[in-house]
Amino acid sequence: MSTFLYRLGRTAFGRPWLFIAGWVAVLAVVVGGMAINGVSVSSGMKIDGTEAQTVLDRVADELPEASGGQASVVFTAPDGERLDTPERLAVISGTVSDVYDLEKVVNPLDAALGAAEEGAPGTPQENPPVDRPAESDRGQAPPYEPLLVDGAPVPGVLMSSDGQVALFQFQFTVASTSLTDDDVTSVVEVVERAEQGTGITVLPSDSLKALEIPVGIGEVIGLAVAVLVLVLTLGSLIAAGLPLVTALVGVGVGVGGAYALSTAVEMNSATPVLGLMVGLAVGIDYALFVVNRQRRLILDRGLTAKEAAGRAVGTAGSAVFFAGLTVLIALTALTVIGIATLSTMALVAASTVALAVLIALTLLPALLGLVGERICSDKARARRRAKVEAESHSVADQWVKAVIRFRWPVIAGVVTILGVMAIPAANMNLGIPSGATANKDTAARQGYEAVSQGFGEGFNGPLLVTAEPTGTAGRVTPELTARLLGEFQDRDDIVLAAPVGVNEAGDLAVFSIIPISGPSDEATSDLVKSLREPDNAIALDNQVQLGVTGFTAIRIDMSDKLADVLPLYLGIIVILSVLILMLVFRSIVVPLKATAGFLLSIVATFGATTAVFQWGWLSGLFGFDTGGPLMGFMPVIVTGILYGLAMDYEVFLVSSMREAHIHGQAARSSVIHGFDQASRVVVAAAIIMVAVFSGFIFSHDIMIKQIGFALAAGILIDAFIVRLTLVPALMAVFDERAWWLPRWLDRLLPDLDIEGDQLLTMLNQRTEANDREDIEIRR
Numbered sequence: 001m002s003t004f005l006y007r008l009g010r011t012a013f014g015r016p017w018l019f020i021a022g023w024v025a026v027l028a029v030v031v032g033g034m035a036i037n038g039v040s041v042s043s044g045m046k047i048d049g050t051e052a053q054t055v056l057d058r059v060a061d062e063l064p065e066a067s068g069g070q071a072s073v074v075f076t077a078p079d080g081e082r083l084d085t086p087e088r089l090a091v092i093s094g095t096v097s098d099v100y101d102l103e104k105v106v107n108p109l110d111a112a113l114g115a116a117e118e119g120a121p122g123t124p125q126e127n128p129p130v131d132r133p134a135e136s137d138r139g140q141a142p143p144y145e146p147l148l149v150d151g152a153p154v155p156g157v158l159m160s161s162d163g164q165v166a167l168f169q170f171q172f173t174v175a176s177t178s179l180t181d182d183d184v185t186s187v188v189e190v191v192e193r194a195e196q197g198t199g200i201t202v203l204p205s206d207s208l209k210a211l212e213i214p215v216g217i218g219e220v221i222g223l224a225v226a227v228l229v230l231v232l233t234l235g236s237l238i239a240a241g242l243p244l245v246t247a248l249v250g251v252g253v254g255v256g257g258a259y260a261l262s263t264a265v266e267m268n269s270a271t272p273v274l275g276l277m278v279g280l281a282v283g284i285d286y287a288l289f290v291v292n293r294q295r296r297l298i299l300d301r302g303l304t305a306k307e308a309a310g311r312a313v314g315t316a317g318s319a320v321f322f323a324g325l326t327v328l329i330a331l332t333a334l335t336v337i338g339i340a341t342l343s344t345m346a347l348v349a350a351s352t353v354a355l356a357v358l359i360a361l362t363l364l365p366a367l368l369g370l371v372g373e374r375i376c377s378d379k380a381r382a383r384r385r386a387k388v389e390a391e392s393h394s395v396a397d398q399w400v401k402a403v404i405r406f407r408w409p410v411i412a413g414v415v416t417i418l419g420v421m422a423i424p425a426a427n428m429n430l431g432i433p434s435g436a437t438a439n440k441d442t443a444a445r446q447g448y449e450a451v452s453q454g455f456g457e458g459f460n461g462p463l464l465v466t467a468e469p470t471g472t473a474g475r476v477t478p479e480l481t482a483r484l485l486g487e488f489q490d491r492d493d494i495v496l497a498a499p500v501g502v503n504e505a506g507d508l509a510v511f512s513i514i515p516i517s518g519p520s521d522e523a524t525s526d527l528v529k530s531l532r533e534p535d536n537a538i539a540l541d542n543q544v545q546l547g548v549t550g551f552t553a554i555r556i557d558m559s560d561k562l563a564d565v566l567p568l569y570l571g572i573i574v575i576l577s578v579l580i581l582m583l584v585f586r587s588i589v590v591p592l593k594a595t596a597g598f599l600l601s602i603v604a605t606f607g608a609t610t611a612v613f614q615w616g617w618l619s620g621l622f623g624f625d626t627g628g629p630l631m632g633f634m635p636v637i638v639t640g641i642l643y644g645l646a647m648d649y650e651v652f653l654v655s656s657m658r659e660a661h662i663h664g665q666a667a668r669s670s671v672i673h674g675f676d677q678a679s680r681v682v683v684a685a686a687i688i689m690v691a692v693f694s695g696f697i698f699s700h701d702i703m704i705k706q707i708g709f710a711l712a713a714g715i716l717i718d719a720f721i722v723r724l725t726l727v728p729a730l731m732a733v734f735d736e737r738a739w740w741l742p743r744w745l746d747r748l749l750p751d752l753d754i755e756g757d758q759l760l761t762m763l764n765q766r767t768e769a770n771d772r773e774d775i776e777i778r779r
Contacts, residue, residue, distance in 0.1 A: 001321070002314040003762055005361060009313025012365035013306050019366035023249060023359070030253050033260030049338055050557035051532065055466055055547035060175070062503035063510055069175050073191045074203040074447040075166040081199065082163030088198055093149045095194045096157060096168055102190070104183050106171045108155045144455050158455065165454030184208055203447035206435060222695025226284055226688040233684040239291055239375055242367050246359045247283030254279050254352030270703050271345045273696075277708065278641060279352030281692045282327065282648075285685040286320045286360040289652060291375070292681045294368065298376045305375055309368045317361050322584050323651045324357035327644025329580070333572050334640050337565045342633055346640065353644070400675040400728050404668065407729040414600075414726045418717065421604035424611040430559040430632040432551070433702045434519055435460060437628025445626070452518070458495050461519030465531060466547040467509045476502050476509040480542060487538045488513060493527045519552045520629065528553050558632045566635055573643050574599070583749055584651060585658055589738045593730050594650045601646060601718035602639055609634070609710045622709065623698050631703045638707060642714040645689065649723040653678045657731065658739070667736045671728050679724060686719035
């Protein structure tokens with residue numbers, strides 16, 4: 001491996017324009033693909049294999065009119081005033097009519113007329129007349145009534161009895177994932193006109209928020225910090241600029257490619273951003289490792305820039321290759337979970353990592369070829385000579401010697417600290433953030449609270465319930481529909497039940513159910529599970545099978561599924577971790593130690609993330625004011641990425657220790673020497689990662705915010721507490737046993753040579769051959 005990469009690096013250095021032109025062509029193809037195909041992303045998530053998704057897919061097939069995306073708008077009056085004045089009623093009624101006139105919005109009046117003409121067995125009913133439950137029957141449910149204009153109800157609109165709040169609920173003709181920004185914006189523009197000169201406040205739901213790329217000033221600041229660290233680490237603007245350029249090319253190709261494919265592959269809006277986040281971080285880090293190694297070879301050994309570039313790609317490039325491979329395996333392993341949205345996220349992120357590796361091994365040495373000897377200035381060479389004698393007194397040297405000296409207290413302290421940090425993870429609640437957890441100054445939060453006060457929390461999370469007859473008749477009759485409605489309405493945990501429609505075959509009825517409790521309440525989860533029970537009273541009495549879907553049901557199913565698969569996924573990557581690191585380090589102890597350190601890192605990371613985003617610790621510092629559930633996808637995504645990055649640092653740090661050991665140093669001395677050689681660049685790489693990920697913490701998208709925090713915290717924990725502190729302490733404890741491998745296993749495992757020992761042998765043989773040739777010539 002090292003000899004092949006050495007030749008590749010020298011070739012790219014010697015023919016830079018050929019390799020640069022190749023990558024420019026790839027970038028041009030991606031840009032062309034985006035221009036031709038366009039971009040289509042959504043905020044929706046599909047959780048295949050869950051009951052809620054299965055029911056939703058069935059409704060989409062059998063009654064497509066009822067499966068379109070749902071949205072709502074809340075109208076509120078100023079304090080002490082009412083909405084039902086003639087002027088405001090006229091404005092609200094006109095606004096509702098204008099929304100129904102939009103192309104992709106279902107007009108319930110048109111649907112009813114169409115059904116009457118065609119004689120269909122059942123049709124969607126957006127605002128069926130229902131009796132308002134009495135206060136005594138619905139203890140905590142606020143009373144409400146249809147909004148009346150000239151004695152006629154406005155379709156789809158309910159008003160609280162105090163006249164303060166009106167809730168307009170409507171449906172699109174297509175799924176939320178198929179709506180364009182123009183579709184959403186057109187609705188928002190229509191409803192916001194109701195505010196002009198009326199005193200009415202309009203609060204659109206989150207589903208009416210136009211998609212935005214969650215990248216802003218925070219990400220720019222993070223990138224600026226990364227540039228500063230590069231300059232301080234490499235000591236040159238030219239050298240610091242190369243990792244940045246290569247990283248930007250990598251994310252340009254990776255993220256651009258994802259956008260180009262977004263019209264063909266259903267893609268969540270967070271997917272390309274995750275690729276950007278990971279691609280930037282690993283792209284900068286991988287290039288940093290290669291450039292740093294080239295500069296060291298030039299400054300320490302006096303090699304030419306071309307020879308140093310070849311050796312840097314052969315040695316550090318080998319470490320980059322296998323480090324990138326661990327990230328790829330961790331990310332692609334997410335596809336075994338079987339969730340389409342998660343698989344797409346993982347594959348896009350994995351593609352940016354693969355591109356980062358390829359670019360570090362091809363484009364980077366080509367750019368180094370253009371820079372030539374200028375990669376190290378004369379001042380840098382002079383400074384390096386002056387520092388050689390002082391290296392043994394460096395901070396890194398003093399740190400690692402202190403860690404080794406007090407290794408047992410260090411190990412106990414690290415385990416205790418990370419164990420305490422992990423405690424909040426025991427109460428981690430997975431779900432989907434809603435308006436209840438949005439910031440207080442947002443329309444989503446204000447609308448949620450207005451609906452809760454005016455109608456009850458359940459109106460913020462309606463359920464869609466299907467009923468399929470199991471008896472011999474197998475048909476949904478008007479009598480069956482009426483009985484089901486009555487029994488739904490009689491439950492103490494349901495405030496309102498309304499028919500939505502019946503499919504054309506007449507064997508599937510759909511109902512809208514409003515719980516008394518809120519979307520995130522345990523009582524709502526209990527209601528969903530109760531309705532799904534095959535032996536529940538409603539199903540048995542009416543000989544039907546009930547199914548439940550909707551936002552709340554999807555949240556419950558997603559949380560349960562992801563909680564179930566997380567241990568399985570952890571088991572997969574633990575096994576992979578041991579196998580890959582055994583190949584790389586030819587050791588039993590090192591892989592087990594590395595994996596144990598990762599497990600400590602990940603549980604501490606989940607603990608810190610739970611404390612911040614669920615318990616609300618330091619929430620003001622991170623730009624939110626209400627704690628809530630952690631995004632269901634977050635733990636598995638963060639686990640995959642952190643595993644790969646943790647193994648990156650393990651490979652770069654411990655490979656330097658192994659290199660010193662196989663070149664003759666004793667085990668404990670090799671730990672000190674390897675730490676001195678690699679720790680500075682590992683620290684720089686970790687700071688860069690933290691800076692890049694931290695920039696995403698201030699995104700407006702809560703999922704990106706949580707992932708950014710978890711990755712930044714995870715890198716801080718793993719790099720500085722585990723890799724730079726716990727690892728040298730454990731390596732000192734195991735001493736020579738750290739490199740033990742049974743002989744039979746040693747013969748079976750291939751020699752990957754990431755330390756470049758075979759490359760060094762080849763170069764020495766070549767030097768000896770050249771020396772002999774020179775002697776013969778002189779003779």
